[in-house]
Every structure is written in structure tokens, then in C-alpha cells.
Amino acid sequence: METSRRDFMKKSTLASLSLGVAATIPFVTHAENTAPADQINVGIIGCNSMGFGILKHHLGFPDVRCVAMCDVDENILNQRAEEIRKTFKQKPVLYRDFRKMLEQKDIDAVIIGTPDHWHCLITVFALQAGKHVYVEKPMANTIAECNIMVNAANYYKKVVQVGQQQRSGFIFQKSMDLIKTGKIGKLRKINIWANFNYGAGPDILADEPVPEGVDYDMWLGPAPKRPFNKNRFHGWWRLSWDYGGGLMSDWGVHLLDMGLWAKDLVKAPDKVLVYGTNNYHEKKARETFDSMTVSFPKDEYVINWDMTAGIQSGPYKMPYGIAFIGDDGTIVADRNKMNLFPEWDEEAKHSKTSEYQYLEGKESHKEHVRNFLDCIKSGQKNACPPEIGRAAALHVHIANIAARVGEPVLNWDDGKNLFTNNKAANELITPTYRSPWTLPKF
Numbered sequence: 001m002e003t004s005r006r007d008f009m010k011k012s013t014l015a016s017l018s019l020g021v022a023a024t025i026p027f028v029t030h031a032e033n034t035a036p037a038d039q040i041n042v043g044i045i046g047c048n049s050m051g052f053g054i055l056k057h058h059l060g061f062p063d064v065r066c067v068a069m070c071d072v073d074e075n076i077l078n079q080r081a082e083e084i085r086k087t088f089k090q091k092p093v094l095y096r097d098f099r100k101m102l103e104q105k106d107i108d109a110v111i112i113g114t115p116d117h118w119h120c121l122i123t124v125f126a127l128q129a130g131k132h133v134y135v136e137k138p139m140a141n142t143i144a145e146c147n148i149m150v151n152a153a154n155y156y157k158k159v160v161q162v163g164q165q166q167r168s169g170f171i172f173q174k175s176m177d178l179i180k181t182g183k184i185g186k187l188r189k190i191n192i193w194a195n196f197n198y199g200a201g202p203d204i205l206a207d208e209p210v211p212e213g214v215d216y217d218m219w220l221g222p223a224p225k226r227p228f229n230k231n232r233f234h235g236w237w238r239l240s241w242d243y244g245g246g247l248m249s250d251w252g253v254h255l256l257d258m259g260l261w262a263k264d265l266v267k268a269p270d271k272v273l274v275y276g277t278n279n280y281h282e283k284k285a286r287e288t289f290d291s292m293t294v295s296f297p298k299d300e301y302v303i304n305w306d307m308t309a310g311i312q313s314g315p316y317k318m319p320y321g322i323a324f325i326g327d328d329g330t331i332v333a334d335r336n337k338m339n340l341f342p343e344w345d346e347e348a349k350h351s352k353t354s355e356y357q358y359l360e361g362k363e364s365h366k367e368h369v370r371n372f373l374d375c376i377k378s379g380q381k382n383a384c385p386p387e388i389g390r391a392a393a394l395h396v397h398i399a400n401i402a403a404r405v406g407e408p409v410l411n412w413d414d415g416k417n418l419f420t421n422n423k424a425a426n427e428l429i430t431p432t433y434r435s436p437w438t439l440p441k442f
């Protein structure tokens with residue numbers, strides 16, 4: 001039995017991490033002796049939760065400076081800028097309009113921490129302005145936007161890192177090593193689950209006037225005009241179709257990405273089998289589904305996704321996790337830990353493989369950020385380029401589309417970029433941008 005250090009770090013912040021509450025991390029302040037040529041100047045667009053967490057991870061490295069910050073909510077912007085001034089002794093220029101920020105010449109890289117409906121447009125504008133991009137996951141809110149981002153990144157040849165940080169995480173890297181070196185035998189099935197209370201949504205609230213200091217029209221951007229409601233604003237936007245895809249996309253991109261990585265698949269699903277419904281006992285402020293069961297058949301294995309919002313426990317006493325099931329053993333993993341449970345050989349009277357256990361995992365944002373910075377400097381391929389972000393995002397978007405149009409088996413032709421058995425599903429591939437915004441042409 002191989003057992004690594006057993007200093008298992010129990011974390012109770014899973015739901016809050018997904019909702020983007022920045023974790024408290026001990027940060028070093030900027031080392032003034034970094035040579036200017038080695039320094040990477042970053043600007044951030046969307047500073048509330050996750051974006052700000054990612055900015056702080058950047059500033060944890062001595063070769064990074066924050067030179068610009070942008071948010072359409074002045075209250076958030078001022079608060080976050082004050083923290084950067086106090087903690088890191090840096091004085092970024094502040095903006096409410098990201099287009100102005102992108103004109104600032106000394107910005108090398110941009111962090112995009114806005115809601116998902118903005119990711120495509122801001123990424124393309126940033127690339128056009130010559131910046132590298134760290135864009136949060138899911139890469140975009142629709143299939144067409146994902147395609148545009150892949151094409152734009154290839155055209156401008158800048159580093160685009162999608163925030164699927166598990167690609168840089170110890171536990172999943174270990175799991176992939178074990179799977180790819182045959183330790184669980186033939187991989188046959190991957191069962192993924194994600195159960196989180198927040199996915200059921202907040203209590204219903206009336207619309208209200210736009211809070212002071214908020215440029216709500218710029219928050220909506222290309223999305224349709226709607227009255228202001230706190231339940232569609234900071235954090236909660238992920239449960240409304242115009243801005244996000246619910247628990248399916250919020251956690252799905254992270255976890256399904258691991259299911260694809262196990263076989264190094266970087267492609268959209270050909271087919272999804274989907275059951276999506278709303279079974280939560282109470283009416284909440286939510287447009288997205290609270291319960292979904294999805295199968296993604298692959299050539300040699302199948303990935304199964306099962307989510308139940310409004311509860312927070314699951315198999316193996318884990319609210320979310322992945323079981324990689326092979327002929328000789330099963331690996332069960334989350335971000336913090338993994339166990340390999342061997343199968344028993346009844347004839348030979350011994351296990352078919354060795355036990356493995358790693359309990360030293362932690363959130364891997366910092367490693368993912370470092371990978372981004374290193375690839376800017378080295379020109380090497382980064383851990384999560386747009387092609388990988390797109391593959392994961394298309395898995396969640398296609399599952400959501402199937403559930404929305406009520407098509408239990410939906411077939412996708414990636415070459416033709418359309419669904420072959422449902423016309424209504426094709427209507428959901430490309431968003432209609434609200435004027436004056438237009439979908440970038442790539």
C-alpha cells in the first residue's frame with residue numbers, strides 16, 4: 001500500500017468556493033528587486049469574488065504587479081482597490097469601462113472575473129489589445145462564444161488560460177498518472193456527482209432600483225435588458241440562463257474536464273443522454289435545473305454526471321467527487337484527496353492492483369496562475385488553453401440545451417457546428433447580443 005503524507009486538509013468551503021468567495025491566503029508582498037523585464041503587469045476586469053482571488057494569487061508571486069482594476073460596481077472596485085493598496089502596497093489605475101482599461105499600454109495580462117456572459121467579448125477585446133488572458137471558467141456561456149474564443153486565441157497567439165485550475169492540481173495530476181500507467185486496468189466508466197445547496201437558488205425577491213454606484217447596463221452588456229434583481233446580480237447570476245448555466249456548468253466544467261483528461265480527449269461530445277428537472281420542494285429564484293442526470297458515451301468508456309442542488313451530501317460522504325472505474329480498481333477523488341480501491345481477484349486470492357491514497361491536496365489556483373505566468377514568459381503551451389476550455393464547456397452547454405428543449409438524446413455534429421436531431425436546440429447555439437454589442441467575428 002502506498003500512502004502519502006496523511007495531513008488531510010479538511011475544507012468546508014466547497015460551496016463558497018464555487019460561489020467565488022475569495023479564500024484567505026498568506027501572501028507575500030511584491031519584491032521590488034524583480035527586474036523590469038521579468039515583471040508581468042496585470043489588470044483585472046470583474047473584481048468581486050473569484051477574479052479578486054485570482055488577482056491575489058498573481059500578487060503572491062514577486063514578478064507580478066497589479067497596474068489596473070475595473071469593475072462596473074464602484075463599491076466593489078473601491079473596496080478591492082483599497083485592499084490591494086493596503087496589502088500589496090500597489091496603486092492600480094481604476095476603471096469602470098474595460099475598453100478604457102485595455103488602452104493602458106503597460107498591461108501585459110488581463111484577468112477576467114466577470115459573470116460568464118461577458119467572457120467571450122472581453123477576451124476578444126483583450127487579445128485585440130495585445131494582452132494575455134486568464135479567463136475564468138466556464139470559458140463562455142454559449143457554444144458559439146467558445147468557438148470564437150478558440151479562433152481568436154489562435155489568431156492573436158497570446159496565452160489564454162481558462163480557469164479550470166484542477167488541471168494544475170496535485171490530486172488530479174496524481175489520479176491521471178495512475179490511470180494512464182494502467183493502475184486501475186482498463187478505464188470503463190467515470191461517475192461524477194455534484195450536490196450543492198446553493199444550486200437551488202436564493203429566496204425569491206422583488207425587482208428593485210439599481211444600487212448606487214452600479215453601472216447596471218454595463219453589467220448586462222450583451223445580455224437582454226431586464227430589471228435589476230439581487231437574485232440575478234453578484235454571485236447569483238449563475239442560476240439565470242442569460243448569464244450562466246446553473247450547477248451543471250458551474251461545477252460541470254471542472255469535473256467533466258477531469259473525465260476528458262483521463263483519456264486526453266479534447267473534443268465536444270457527439271451525443272448526450274439527458275434528464276433534467278426541477279424537483280426541489282420549494283420555489284426559489286432560479287431558472288436553471290436543480291437536478292440533472294447526464295451520460296456522455298465515448299468510444300471506450302462512458303462519463304456519467306449526476307447533480308442534485310439543494311442538498312450537500314453524496315457518495316463516499318463527499319458533496320462532489322469523481323469515481324474513475326477500471327477493471328482492476330476504482331479511484332475516488334476530489335480536490336483534496338484521492339483513494340484507489342482495488343478489485344479483489346477471487347482465484348488468485350489477492351488484490352488486482354495496489355492501494356493508493358493521497359490526502360494532501362488543496363485548491364490549485366496558485367499553481368494554475370503560476371503556469372499562466374510561466375507560459376507567458378516561456379512561450380510554452382499552458383495547462384488549460386481554450387481548446388480544453390471549449391471541450392469542457394461544450395459538454396455542459398450541450399447537456400443544458402438538451403434539458404431545455406426536452407430532447408433526451410441529443411446528437412452534436414462538431415464539424416458542422418449543429419445539432420442533427422433537434423431544430424430548437426440549434427436556436428440555443430448562438431446568443432443574440434443586445435445592441436450596441438455585437439458578437440465578434442472569428
Ligand SMILES: NC(=O)c1ccc[n+]([C@@H]2O[C@H](COP(=O)([O-])OP(=O)(O)OC[C@H]3O[C@@H](n4cnc5c(N)ncnc54)[C@H](O)[C@@H]3O)[C@@H](O)[C@H]2O)c1
Nearest residue numbers: 018019020046048049050071072073113114136137234235
Ligand atoms: N475557478 C473556480 O473555481 C471558480 C470559482 C468561482 C467562480 N468562478 C468563475 O469566476 C467568474 C466570476 O464569478 P464570481 O462568483 O466572482 O462572480 P461575482 O458576481 O461575485 O463577481 C463578478 C464581478 O464582475 C463585475 N462585472 C460584471 N460585468 C462587468 C464588466 N462588464 N466589467 C467589469 N466588471 C464587471 C461585477 O460587478 C462583479 O464585481 C465566473 O465566470 C465564475 O464562473 C470560478
